[in-house]
Amino acid sequence: xxxxxxxGAGMSVESGLTTFRDAGGLWENYPVMEVASHDGWIRNxxxxxxxxxxxxMKYRDVKPCKGHRLITTLEEKHDVxxxxxxxxxxxxxxxxxxxxxxxxxxxxxxxxRDVDNPRFWVNLPKDGWGEYGLEVPxxxxxxxxxxxxxxxxxxxxxxxxxxxxxxxxxxxxxFIIIGTSLNVYPAASLLQYxxxxxxxxxxxxxxxxxxxSHNVHVIAKGASEGMEELLQIxxxxx
Numbered sequence: 001x002x003x004x005x006x007x008g009a010g011m012s013v014e015s016g017l018t019t020f021r022d023a024g025g026l027w028e029n030y031p032v033m034e035v036a037s038h039d040g041w042i043r044n045x046x047x048x049x050x051x052x053x054x055x056x057m058k059y060r061d062v063k064p065c066k067g068h069r070l071i072t073t074l075e076e077k078h079d080v081x082x083x084x085x086x087x088x089x090x091x092x093x094x095x096x097x098x099x100x101x102x103x104x105x106x107x108x109x110x111x112x113r114d115v116d117n118p119r120f121w122v123n124l125p126k127d128g129w130g131e132y133g134l135e136v137p138x139x140x141x142x143x144x145x146x147x148x149x150x151x152x153x154x155x156x157x158x159x160x161x162x163x164x165x166x167x168x169x170x171x172x173x174x175f176i177i178i179g180t181s182l183n184v185y186p187a188a189s190l191l192q193y194x195x196x197x198x199x200x201x202x203x204x205x206x207x208x209x210x211x212x213s214h215n216v217h218v219i220a221k222g223a224s225e226g227m228e229e230l231l232q233i234x235x236x237x238x
Contacts, residue, residue: 001077001078001079001173001174002078002079002081002171002172002173002174003074003078003079003080003081003172003173003174003175003176004080004081004082004083004168004169004171004172004174004175004176004194005071005080005081005082005083005084005176005177005178006083006084006085006165006169006175006176006177006178006180006187006190006191007082007083007084007085007086007091007177007178007179007180007223008084008085008086008177008178008179008180008181008184008187009085009086009179009180010178010179010180010204010205010222010223011065011067011068011084011086011090011178011179011180011223012062012065012086012088012090012179013179013222013223014065014066014067014222014223014224015062015063015064015065015068015088015090016062017059017062017088030051032155033155034047034048035047035048035051035052036048036051036152036154036155037154037155037156038154038155038156038157039156040154041112041149041154045112045147045149046138048149048150049136049138049148049149049150052106052136052150052152053134053135053136055106056106056107056124056134056135057132057134057135059088059106060125060132060134062088062090063090063093064090064091064093064094065090065223065224066223066224066227066228067178067222067223067224067226067227068090068091068093068094068096068223069094069095070224070227070228070231071091071094071096071227072094072095072096073231074231075095075096075097080096080097080098081098081099081100081168082096082098082099082100083099083100083102083164083165083168083169083187083190084099084100084101084102085102085103085180085184085187086101086103087101087103087104087105087106087152088106089105089106089107100161100164100165100168101161102153102159102161102162102165102186102187103152103153103159103187104150104151104152104153105151105152106150106152107123107124107125107134108121108122108123108124108150108151109121109122109124109136109140109142109148109149109150109151110122110142110148110149110150110151111142111143111144111146111148111149112142112146112147112148112149113142113144113145113146114142114144114146115149115151116160117144119143119144120142120143120144120146121151122136122142122148124136136148159186159187162186162187162190165187165190166190166193169190169191169193169194170193170194170195171195172194172195172198173195173198173199174198174199174200174201174234175190175191175194175198175199175200175201176200176201176202176203176230177191177200177201177202177203177204178203178204178223178226178227179203179204179222179223180204181208182208183208196215198215199215199217200215200216200217201216201217201218201219201230202216202217202218202219203219203221203222203223203226203227203230204218204219204220204221204226205220205221205222206220207220217233
């Protein structure tokens with residue numbers, strides 16, 4: 001059975017990570033277009049890199065929540081793909097083998113000239129600097145001579161991995177959405193690509209889709225409790 005997850009910020013909240021958009025989120029304290037846009041990078045790459053250095057240091061002791069770990073248990077019997085809007089690596093830390101990052105990866109730096117070329121990627125903390133291997137120094141360069149930049153899909157940039165997400169979703173027997181408002185595009189459009197006969201679940205304490213929505217089973221709980229209920233449903237249904 002092919003199971004595809006689409007996860008958002010609510011997936012990582014239980015691990016202690018601050019969301020970007022909600023009240024009290026990071027965008028209230030940092031001007032989004034200054035630290036997370038293509039124009040912001042061109043204007044002031046040092047400020048952008050300092051912001052992501054700060055984020056990596058905040059994330060250094062974060063661990064996967066129970067919800068992350070429960071997703072990996074499904075890999076024992078099923079073909080599981082996780083499509084995530086999150087830039088953390090908590091799915092991988094929990095043991096998920098196939099993760100598609102739509103918005104990039106916080107623990108990776110890349111060439112500012114050739115962003116998606118793996119030859120010029122720097123994976124942190126393994127290839128990093130500083131006490132924790134997470135803080136990239138001012139002016140650090142990729143092997144092609146360009147400035148290293150965060151491997152993040154900035155606002156004003158395309159989302160190249162959306163096509164991998166669409167391909168995975170089109171094959172889903174079960175499509176499970178966890179912790180996303182379905183307001184961020186193009187990720188929110190993935191639901192449209194799920195096969196008509198696929199079972200669709202939405203796990204979120206404040207679901208954006210009501211129970212009346214076609215073919216969507218809503219579990220109005222957080223990621224961990226929601227995954228527990230989902231596994232019970234799947235066990236009952238065989």
